[in-house]
Amino acid sequence: MTTERTVRVVGLGSPHGEDDAGWQVVRAIAAFAPQEWTTELLRTPIDLVATLSADRPLVLVDAAAEPLPDSPLWRFRWPELPTDAFDIVSTHAFDLRYALELAGSLQLLPELVLVYAVHVGGTPAATAETSYDRTPSDIVQTIARCLVRDLRRCLAEPASTRSGPVPVAGQ
Amino acid sequence: MAKRKSGKAKTIQVRALARVEGEGAFTIVLQDDRVADVKLEIYEPPRFYEAFMRGRQATEAPDITARICGICPVAYQMSAVRAIEKAYGIQVPEPIRSLRRLLYCGEWIESHVLHMYLLHAPDFFGYESAIAMAQASAELKAHVERGLRMKKIGNAIVEVVGGRAVHPINVRVGGFYRAPTKDELQALVDDLRWGRDAAIETARWVASLDFPDFTDDYEFACIRSDHHYAILEGDVVTNRGLRISEDEFLQYFREEQVPYSHALHSRRVLPESPGADDRFAGCYQVGPLARWNLNRDVAPDLVRQVEQDLPVSFPTTNPFHSIVARALEVLLAYHEAIRIIEDYEQPDPSWVPFEPRAGHGCAITEAPRGMLYHEYHTDDAGYLTKVTIIPPTSQNQLRIEKDLYMIAPRLIDLPQDQACWQAEFAIRNYDPCISCATHFLKLKIERLPTSAH
Numbered sequence: 001m002t003t004e005r006t007v008r009v010v011g012l013g014s015p016h017g018e019d020d021a022g023w024q025v026v027r028a029i030a031a032f033a034p035q036e037w038t039t040e041l042l043r044t045p046i047d048l049v050a051t052l053s054a055d056r057p058l059v060l061v062d063a064a065a066e067p068l069p070d071s072p073l074w075r076f077r078w079p080e081l082p083t084d085a086f087d088i089v090s091t092h093a094f095d096l097r098y099a100l101e102l103a104g105s106l107q108l109l110p111e112l113v114l115v116y117a118v119h120v121g122g123t124p125a126a127t128a129e130t131s132y133d134r135t136p137s138d139i140v141q142t143i144a145r146c147l148v149r150d151l152r153r154c155l156a157e158p159a160s161t162r163s164g165p166v167p168v169a170g171q
Numbered sequence: 172m173a174k175r176k177s178g179k180a181k182t183i184q185v186r187a188l189a190r191v192e193g194e195g196a197f198t199i200v201l202q203d204d205r206v207a208d209v210k211l212e213i214y215e216p217p218r219f220y221e222a223f224m225r226g227r228q229a230t231e232a233p234d235i236t237a238r239i240c241g242i243c244p245v246a247y248q249m250s251a252v253r254a255i256e257k258a259y260g261i262q263v264p265e266p267i268r269s270l271r272r273l274l275y276c277g278e279w280i281e282s283h284v285l286h287m288y289l290l291h292a293p294d295f296f297g298y299e300s301a302i303a304m305a306q307a308s309a310e311l312k313a314h315v316e317r318g319l320r321m322k323k324i325g326n327a328i329v330e331v332v333g334g335r336a337v338h339p340i341n342v343r344v345g346g347f348y349r350a351p352t353k354d355e356l357q358a359l360v361d362d363l364r365w366g367r368d369a370a371i372e373t374a375r376w377v378a379s380l381d382f383p384d385f386t387d388d389y390e391f392a393c394i395r396s397d398h399h400y401a402i403l404e405g406d407v408v409t410n411r412g413l414r415i416s417e418d419e420f421l422q423y424f425r426e427e428q429v430p431y432s433h434a435l436h437s438r439r440v441l442p443e444s445p446g447a448d449d450r451f452a453g454c455y456q457v458g459p460l461a462r463w464n465l466n467r468d469v470a471p472d473l474v475r476q477v478e479q480d481l482p483v484s485f486p487t488t489n490p491f492h493s494i495v496a497r498a499l500e501v502l503l504a505y506h507e508a509i510r511i512i513e514d515y516e517q518p519d520p521s522w523v524p525f526e527p528r529a530g531h532g533c534a535i536t537e538a539p540r541g542m543l544y545h546e547y548h549t550d551d552a553g554y555l556t557k558v559t560i561i562p563p564t565s566q567n568q569l570r571i572e573k574d575l576y577m578i579a580p581r582l583i584d585l586p587q588d589q590a591c592w593q594a595e596f597a598i599r600n601y602d603p604c605i606s607c608a609t610h611f612l613k614l615k616i617e618r619l620p621t622s623a624h
Contacts, residue, residue, distance in 0.1 A: 046289070050319040102315075
C-alpha cells in the first residue's frame with residue numbers, strides 16, 4: 001500500500017493569468033498537506049522528466065482550458081488524458097502529454113500518476129464551491145481541500161483508482 | 172499527399188512544421204522538375220513589441236523583451252541591458268560581465284541540449300520524435316536520459332544566477348538585483364563537471380551520425396572577440412572578410428517585409444543591387460555553425476582538442492553539421508561555467524548606479540540561434556522613443572529558404588511524407604524560433620501542371 005510520505009505533488013503553469021491555477025492550488029495544498037508530501041511548482045512539463053523517479057506516486061495539478069462539465073476540478077489517471085483539456089501552448093510542443101509519454105518510454109513513471117485538472121477559461125462550472133459570492137482565494141482553498149481529500153482516497157486504495165475523468169469537486 | 176498532375180510538375184506543402192518553436196509553414200512549388208518558388212511562411216501573429224515598448228521606461232526593456240521567447244529569455248535580457256547601458260554611458264565591471272556570461276552559458280546549455288537530443292537527433296535516426304527514439308533501443312534511451320540530465324544542469328545555472336529557470340528575474344540594467352554567493356555557485360560545480368564529460372560524449376556521438384551530403388557557398392555571420400569565444404560582445408564578422416562594429420550593423424544588414432510572412436527577412440546590404448532573378452542575394456547564416464566556423468580559434472583548448480579528434484572537419488559548409496557545432500558549444504558552455512565559478516568573487520554592489528538620460532544604444536549578443544540585435548532610443552527621462560529588435564531567426568529565414576530551394580529537386584520523386592520530413596530536417600538545422608521571429612512552422616509543396624512554354 002502506498003504511504004503518504006512518498007507523494008510528490010507538482011503544480012504546472014506560470015504566474016501569468018489563468019495559467020497560474022495549478023500553482024495556486026498546490027501552494028494552498030502546501031499549507032495543510034501532510035508534512036511528508038512534497039510540493040513544488042514547475043513551468044515546463046519537459047523539465048519534469050529529468051527529475052522523475054518511478055518509486056514515488058506523482059500528482060500533477062494543471063490548468064485545463066477545455067470546459068469540463070459539472071466540476072471545477074477533475075481527476076485523470078495516466079495514461080488517460082483528454083486530448084484537448086491540456087492543449088495549452090507549450091514551447092516546442094513539449095506539453096504535458098509529451099512529457100509523460102517520454103517519461104514512460106524511459107521507464108521513469110511511477111505506477112500511479114494522477115493529473116488533476118483545474119478548469120480555467122470559458123464558462124466556469126457553477127457549483128457550490130465556485131459560486132460567485134466567494135472570493136478566488138476561497139475557491140482555491142476549497143479546490144485544494146477537495147483535491148487532498150480525493151488524493152488520500154486514491155492513495156489508500158490505488159488499485160481501485162479508476163481511470164477516466166472523475167469529477168472531484170462540485171458533487 | 173503529393174501528386175504529380177503531369178509528369179513534370181507538383182506542389183509540396185507542409186502546413187505545420189513540427190519540432191520548432193512557434194507556428195509556421197513552407198511551400199515548395201515545382202514546375203517541369205524545376206523549383207519555381209519556395210516560401211517559409213510564418214503566420215504566427217506579429218506581436219508588435221517594438222511598438223508597444225515606446226513610452227515605457229528603458230529599464231523595463233530587459234524584462235519585457237525576455238517575454239518574446241521562453242527558450243532564450245537570457246539573450247533578450249543581455250542584448251537589452253547592454254544596449255541601454257551604452258545609451259546611458261554605464262560601464263559595467265568585469266565581475267558582473269562574467270556573471271552575465273555564466274547566465275548565458277546556462278541558456279546555451281538548456282537550449283542546445285533540448286534541440287540536439289529531443290528535436291534534431293530523431294531526424295538522423297529516422298524517428299518522428301524523441302519518444303520513438305528512446306523506445307527504439309537501450310542505447311538511444313541512454314542518450315535521451317543523458318540529454319535530459321544535461322539540460323537540467325543548464326536550468327540550474329539560470330535558476331541560481333537568474334532567479335528562476337524560465338524568464339529569469341534577476342537581471343537589471345547595470346548588473347543584477349542580487350549577485351549569487353560563491354557557495355551558491357560552487358554547489359553547481361559537481362554537476363557541471365559531470366556535464367562537461369557528458370558534453371564530450373555528446374560531441375563524439377553527434378559527430379558519428381550519418382550526415383546528408385549538402386553544401387553551398389554560405390556567408391556565415393557572428394560576433395567575434397580576438398581574446399575569447401564571443402557571447403556577450405564583439406565585432407560583427409563574416410567569412411567573406413566583413414568586420415564591423417555592432418554600431419554599424421544596420422549599415423551592412425537590413426530587414427525587409429515579404430508578403431507571405433509575418434516575420435521580417437534580413438539580408439546583407441550588397442554593393443550592387445542584386446539581379447531580379449537572384450532573390451537570395453545577401454542571404455546569410457547565423458548561429459552555432461557560423462560561430463564555430465569563425466571563432467573556434469579562440470575557443471578553450473579543451474574544446475578545440477575534442478573537435479580535432481572528431482570525424483567532422485571545420486570549417487564546414489554542410490548545414491547538417493550544425494548539430495556538431497551545437498555540441499561543441501555545449502562543451503564550451505560547461506567549461507566556461509566551471510571556470511567562471513572557480514574565479515568568482517561576488518560583486519558588491521551587484522549593479523552600477525546610473526541616471527536616465529536621452530541617448531541611443533545598440534548591442535548584439537549571441538543568442539543560442541545566433542546574433543540578436545537590440546537598439547533603443549531614450550528621452551531625457553529615460554522613456555523609450557524608438558526600439559528595434561532583430562532576432563536570429565529573422566536573419567536565417569532567407570538562408571533557410573535558399574536551403575529549401577536547393578534541396579527541393581531531391582524531393583520531387585519522393586512520397587509526400589518523405590518529402591516533408593526531408594525538408595523539415597533541413598529547416599531544423601537552424602533550430603528556428605518562430606515566436607522570436609514574429610516577435611511554429613507548416614510544409615507546402617505545390618506541383619503545378621506542366622508549363623505551357
